[in-house]
Structures are given as C-alpha cells and as structure tokens.
Amino acid sequence: MTGKLSFAALRAHHRCTEQMIADPELTGDLLLIGMWLSRATHLTLPAPAEEEGGTSRWTLDDIARDLFPLQTNPGMYFAGEWTSPQTTGPDVWRVVELLKNDIRRYDPAADRPGPAWARVPCSGPMVRRPVCGQPGQTWRYFTIPETGRKQVKGACRKHHDWFMAEWKANVAAVNAATVPVPPANVGGRLARHLPDIDWPALWVGLDPAWVAPPEVETSARPRLRLVVGSELPARPVAASRSPRPRFALIDGEQS
Numbered sequence: 001m002t003g004k005l006s007f008a009a010l011r012a013h014h015r016c017t018e019q020m021i022a023d024p025e026l027t028g029d030l031l032l033i034g035m036w037l038s039r040a041t042h043l044t045l046p047a048p049a050e051e052e053g054g055t056s057r058w059t060l061d062d063i064a065r066d067l068f069p070l071q072t073n074p075g076m077y078f079a080g081e082w083t084s085p086q087t088t089g090p091d092v093w094r095v096v097e098l099l100k101n102d103i104r105r106y107d108p109a110a111d112r113p114g115p116a117w118a119r120v121p122c123s124g125p126m127v128r129r130p131v132c133g134q135p136g137q138t139w140r141y142f143t144i145p146e147t148g149r150k151q152v153k154g155a156c157r158k159h160h161d162w163f164m165a166e167w168k169a170n171v172a173a174v175n176a177a178t179v180p181v182p183p184a185n186v187g188g189r190l191a192r193h194l195p196d197i198d199w200p201a202l203w204v205g206l207d208p209a210w211v212a213p214p215e216v217e218t219s220a221r222p223r224l225r226l227v228v229g230s231e232l233p234a235r236p237v238a239a240s241r242s243p244r245p246r247f248a249l250i251d252g253e254q255s
C-alpha cells in the first residue's frame with residue numbers, strides 16, 4: 001500500500017533524517033539504516049507487508065536487499081583451476097549486527113573510564129598514598145551491589161593476593177544482596193529518532209534474553225506557566241499623549 005505522498009509525510013521524513021544526520025552518535029551504516037527506516041515509516045517506501053490488526057511490517061531482508069544487495073564474488077584460481085564467480089545474497093547479517101549493537105542495554109565497558117585499550121592501574125592499598133597506581137597485570141569488572149553497575153579494578157603482580165581477596169568479597173556481597181539491574185547506558189540510537197517502530201519487539205527478536213533495562217530518571221521538567229495575575233497594577237498613563245500617527249489603507253485615490 002503506497003498512498004499518495006502527503007506534504008506532512010515528506011516533512012516528517014525530512015525532519016527525521018535531518019535530526020539523524022545531526023546526531024553525532026549516529027553514523028556510518030547505522031545512519032544508513034536509519035534513513036531507510038525513516039523513508040519506510042514516513043513515506044511507506046518500500047510498501048510494507050500488512051499484518052492483521054492493521055500494523056505494517058518490514059523485514060531485515062528488505063533493508064539488506066536495498067542497502068547491502070547481491071554481490072558477485074569473482075572467480076578464484078584454486079588448486080590449478082578457476083572456480084566460477086559466485087553470487088551471494090544480500091548481507092542480512094550486516095543489518096543484524098548493526099541493529100544488535102544498537103539494542104538499548106547496560107554495557108559495563110561504557111562505564112569504564114578512559115579508552116578500552118588503556119591498562120587499568122592497580123588499585124591496591126599503599127601505606128603512604130591511597131592506591132598503588134602501577135600498570136595492572138590483571139583486571140576485572142566488580143559489581144557495585146547497591147547499583148548493579150560495574151566498576152573496573154586492576155592489580156599489579158605485587159597486589160595479586162589482595163586483588164583476589166577483594167574479588168571473592170565482591171562475589172559474596174553480590175550473592176548476599178538483591179542487586180538491581182543498572183540503567184541502560186548504550187544503544188537505542190535509532191529508537192530515539194524513530195519512535196513509531198516497536199523496538200522492544202525487534203530487540204527481543206534479535207536477543208530473546210533481552211529485558212527492558214531501567215532508564216535513568218530524567219529530572220521532571222519544570223512546569224512553566226504563564227498566567228495573567230488577578231490584580232494587574234494600574235497602567236501608567238503618559239502625562240501628555242502625543243496624537244498617534246494615523247495610517248489609512250489607501251485604495252486607489254486618496255479620500
């Protein structure tokens with residue numbers, strides 16, 4: 001079903017793609033998928049399959065066919081013979097991986113300070129300074145029992161025994177407590193631009209174990225109200241009002 005394109009639909013598509021392009025977290029192939037989805041949801045291009053109950057559906061294959069279409073791999077010389085060129089299907093796995101990576105979730109790596117490749121400094125105790133600070137030989141994610149968030153801790157060789165004792169204590173503390181699910185900190189980049197799509201349904205399809213993570217409570221927006229007070233002060237009156245200039249609509253001859 002492709003209805004007539006309305007200006008409202010075109011405008012919505014235009015606004016949506018503009019906002020996606022302006023989003024610094026939305027780049028590359030994921031942005032490309034976002035553009036495709038905006039066109040699909042706002043302009044119903046390509047036409048979706050209609051489901052019972054009036055919902056529309058597209059499949060990931062629809063996206064893959066358009067964005068990452070059929071490829072022909074050239075023939076290869078192998079063991080004294082040329083193989084024939086091979087045609088592969090659209091790369092639906094590329095779409096799957098991109099969308100999986102954008103599932104709204106908590107990722108401990110995003111909670112980790114500094115770049116992922118940086119060595120975690122040893123947090124072993126010292127006598128004259130708070131922590132050791134030597135480049136760590138080992139590191140692990142410790143769970144903060146109160147929040148459920150992960151905290152990376154490292155240890156140098158000298159502090160290895162201390163580290164393992166800390167680790168065991170952390171595991172025991174986690175087992176003894178009811179640890180809350182930490183709020184989401186990654187993913188959902190497409191979802192924030194395309195709210196009409198049932199994202200939770202897709203995310204469960206991509207990861208059957210997915211459960212909606214809690215979101216950080218955004219502080220309630222202040223309610224600004226502009227009201228006319230019941231008692232307005234008297235309007236100041238100018239002592240001597242100069243006569244206002246008069247404008248008249250002149251139609252043809254001046255009267």
Ligand SMILES: [Zn+2]
Nearest residue numbers: 122132156159
């Ligand atoms: Zn150390």
